[in-house]
Amino acid sequence: MIIENCDYRELVARYRDRPDVVFLADPPYLSTDVSTYTMTWGLSDYLDVIAALAGQRYIYFTSSKSSIVELCDWLGHNAGVGNMFASAFRVDIATRVNHSSGYSDIMLYNAV
Secondary structure, eight states, X not given: OOOOOSOHHXXXXXXXXXXXXXXXXXXXXXXXXXXXXXXXXOHHHXXXXXXXXXXXXXXXXXXXXXXXXXXXXXXXXOTTOOOTTTTOOOOOOOOOOOOOSOOOEEEEEOOO
């Protein structure tokens, strides 16, 4: 067994399509507070990880607080929609959210 620790893009490029490789992904959970991380992590980063793992064997950790599974399910059913916001304008308003409810950790896998 070989365990490596590096940027996922480098790792997937190096081991892509090898039948003896399983990728372990534990990104920050979508829709949860990522302020404790030292890097920025946005929606495009989640989708880049999903795209990199497409067609690969993986173990992917997420949470019931995260909506990444719902997002990917929706994208799978609506692949031809495109970016309806491409020409839209944007306004941001800072809001505080209190997450006092319970949650479950989730693991998804296809490394059978």
